[in-house]
Amino acid sequence: MKKLLPMALILVVSALTARAQNPATPNSTPTTPATKTVKLCDNKTTVQVPADAPKTRAEGQKISDALMAQWKEANPNTGWEQGEVEAHQVIPPADNSALVGVGQSSTYGVVTQQTVQVWKNETYKTALYGSKVFHSGDELGSEIGVSCDMCHPRAANTHPETYPKFQPQLGRVAMLRDMINWCIEHPVRGKVLAADDPKMRALEAYIIAQRKGTPLDYGKR
Amino acid sequence: MSDSKKTRHSKTPHIKSVETRYLEERQSLMTGLQHLDRRSFLKVSTGAMAAAVAAGASNHFHSFLPINVAYAGEGPAGPGFTFAYISDSHLYIKKNNERFVRQLLRAVDDVNKLDPQPDFVFYGGDLAQLGRKEELDLGAQILKSVKAPLHMMVGEHDWFYDLGHHWNELFGPENYSFDHKGVHFVVLMSVHEKDFWTARGMDPAERMHTVAGLDNAMQSAFEVGAPQRDWLKKDLANISTSTPIIVFSHSPLYKLYRPWNFWTDDAEDVQSILKPYDHVTVLHGHTHQVLTNRIGNIQFHGMLSTAWPWPYAPQGLPALTVQMNRPNPFDSNDGLGDGTVTVHPDGLVDKLYNLWNRNPMQVKASYLSSGGKSDVPAAPTLASY
Numbered sequence: 001m002k003k004l005l006p007m008a009l010i011l012v013v014s015a016l017t018a019r020a021q022n023p024a025t026p027n028s029t030p031t032t033p034a035t036k037t038v039k040l041c042d043n044k045t046t047v048q049v050p051a052d053a054p055k056t057r058a059e060g061q062k063i064s065d066a067l068m069a070q071w072k073e074a075n076p077n078t079g080w081e082q083g084e085v086e087a088h089q090v091i092p093p094a095d096n097s098a099l100v101g102v103g104q105s106s107t108y109g110v111v112t113q114q115t116v117q118v119w120k121n122e123t124y125k126t127a128l129y130g131s132k133v134f135h136s137g138d139e140l141g142s143e144i145g146v147s148c149d150m151c152h153p154r155a156a157n158t159h160p161e162t163y164p165k166f167q168p169q170l171g172r173v174a175m176l177r178d179m180i181n182w183c184i185e186h187p188v189r190g191k192v193l194a195a196d197d198p199k200m201r202a203l204e205a206y207i208i209a210q211r212k213g214t215p216l217d218y219g220k221r
Numbered sequence: 222m223s224d225s226k227k228t229r230h231s232k233t234p235h236i237k238s239v240e241t242r243y244l245e246e247r248q249s250l251m252t253g254l255q256h257l258d259r260r261s262f263l264k265v266s267t268g269a270m271a272a273a274v275a276a277g278a279s280n281h282f283h284s285f286l287p288i289n290v291a292y293a294g295e296g297p298a299g300p301g302f303t304f305a306y307i308s309d310s311h312l313y314i315k316k317n318n319e320r321f322v323r324q325l326l327r328a329v330d331d332v333n334k335l336d337p338q339p340d341f342v343f344y345g346g347d348l349a350q351l352g353r354k355e356e357l358d359l360g361a362q363i364l365k366s367v368k369a370p371l372h373m374m375v376g377e378h379d380w381f382y383d384l385g386h387h388w389n390e391l392f393g394p395e396n397y398s399f400d401h402k403g404v405h406f407v408v409l410m411s412v413h414e415k416d417f418w419t420a421r422g423m424d425p426a427e428r429m430h431t432v433a434g435l436d437n438a439m440q441s442a443f444e445v446g447a448p449q450r451d452w453l454k455k456d457l458a459n460i461s462t463s464t465p466i467i468v469f470s471h472s473p474l475y476k477l478y479r480p481w482n483f484w485t486d487d488a489e490d491v492q493s494i495l496k497p498y499d500h501v502t503v504l505h506g507h508t509h510q511v512l513t514n515r516i517g518n519i520q521f522h523g524m525l526s527t528a529w530p531w532p533y534a535p536q537g538l539p540a541l542t543v544q545m546n547r548p549n550p551f552d553s554n555d556g557l558g559d560g561t562v563t564v565h566p567d568g569l570v571d572k573l574y575n576l577w578n579r580n581p582m583q584v585k586a587s588y589l590s591s592g593g594k595s596d597v598p599a600a601p602t603l604a605s606y
Contacts, residue, residue, distance in 0.1 A: 086438065086439060087431070087434070087437045087438055087439050088434075088436060088437065088438065089438050089480075135434060135436075135437075144313070144317060144318035144319075144320060145313050145317050145318050145350070146318070146529075149434060149435065149436055150435075150529050151529050151530065151531070151532070151548075151550075152532065153435045153436035153480075153481050153531065153532070154436045154480065154481075156532040156534075156535065157532035157547070157605060157606055159606040162606070169551045179550070182550070182551075183550060186550075186553070187529075187550070187553065221603075
């Protein structure tokens with residue numbers, strides 16, 4: 001999907017910039033002076049271009065397109081996060097930017113803008129992955145093409161704030177993950193997940209993310 | 222063993238459980254309600270009382286025993302009539318998912334068992350899940366066993382793989398009208414969407430997959446569209462304002478909750494076309510729940526799904542909606558069902574939601590006409606979170 005590309009484009013642009021700053025590209029292959037190698041900033045993807053190629057914008061675009069095409073082929077799933085954000089509008093985690101500049105003594109040192117961004121990105125990415133699994137019968141291993149969002153659009157009526165609670169049908173006190181697994185096994189007809197399975201952790205993260213701000217009320221029916 | 226028990230056993234060669242007998246009595250009572258004049262009311266209620274007495278429970282009446290007697294006399298819709306509905310079956314091909322197939326078969330059984338038979342059965346859209354030819358063919362094949370005449374409506378799950386091509390081949394045009402016993406029926410195609418797929422380079426399968434996700438924000442809003450609104454104006458041009466009108470649309474013809482497309486973008490324009498008419502009812506699918514609304518002269522009712530229930534939207538719920546119970550995840554058919562529509566002589570309708578595995582819910586025209594003051598349906602014991 002075209003929406004997933006901006007990150008990759010940045011890579012290409014930076015590669016071209018590097019080339020422009022240093023016209024005598026160090027990556028030129030010495031044995032074949034008729035061509036030279038242009039390398040993407042991933043340090044892996046390369047294309048061969050004629051050494052005497054005119055240094056025009058059009059020619060540069062051709063090179064970047066060739067690099068992009070290769071890179072996209074090698075990284076087909078890159079950018080799924082952005083697709084997930086656009087399609088399912090996962091609620092972002094708490095904003096901790098008020099902590100920027102505050103010291104945390106020995107553990108982190110001073111909290112920087114970057115620290116806050118890392119906290120946010122990593123947390124959000126887990127919820128986004130949860131959204132991806134939640135909305136995909138294939139990711140859930142469903143034998144009948146059923147996914148969680150069919151009964152719970154945007155995780156509605158999943159009420160994570162009410163767990164743990166006693167579920168007579170399960171014969172014990174259920175945690176959110178127990179109900180997730182019940183649904184995976186029965187309505188979805190997939191295989192139950194281990195409590196620490198990355199998909200289970202992500203599903204919990206997504207469901208909790210979508211109820212952000214709801215007061216906890218464990219045991220509520 | 223008491224006398225009453227002996228009598229009961231001698232009458233029934235197979236011993237039935239209390240629950241089976243209860244369900245059978247309820248079924249016969251609800252069936253009797255379909256064409257309710259004074260004579261059949263007496264028959265039905267006497268039957269229920271006799272059954273209760275025979276069961277040794279003379280002080281134990283059912284909660285759904287009717288109190289009101291049917292309307293007397295005739296109106297634009299003659300003495301009135303009933304039709305049944307099935308909606309939102311979301312069939313995959315059979316080998317991928319037999320559960321949704323079984324559930325549609327259950328609904329077909331339900332309407333075929335109605336006695337007397339309804340005048341016709343209306344299908345409310347989303348017969349298929351991903352709009353594939355095989356899914357629509359399977360649905361068409363199952364619906365062939367419906368005994369009463371069948372009228373079809375298209376849903377977005379039927380449409381966005383081939384933009385209606387195969388659905389039209391099977392069932393004809395997606396918008397049409399017909400007259401039945403003095404009522405003018407209009408079937409709309411309310412789930413057109415502005416092109417969101419070309420700019421994204423989506424193929425038909427991706428387009429269908431995007432629309433199939435209720436909460437997928439990449440898609441556009443549903444709309445009837447200007448050409449069809451013009452068609453509607455022409456269709457109604459020769460209909461007198463005293464003629465009752467019943468409109469079918471897959472999406473609700475009002476704006477409820479945009480993030481789930483419980484929404485029709487040009488709803489106000491369509492409503493204004495319907496405004497001059499005295500008695501207008503809109504029946505819609507898509508929302509998979511008991512849903513009730515009234516805007517001016519127009520009364521709105523949702524239809525139940527046979528595939529899965531939707532929760533109530535977090536915002537925008539019409540004040541007149543009395544929610545159905547929160548579906549129980551441990552009961553795979555809870556919150557699902559089909560139902561019947563009783564058309565009164567004046568053309569307004571009582572809507573029966575035949576919730577499988579629960580007591581049915583009836584939302585009466587008098588409830589809506591009175592602005593929610595009389596004949597209020599029973600509130601749910603478990604509302605949405």
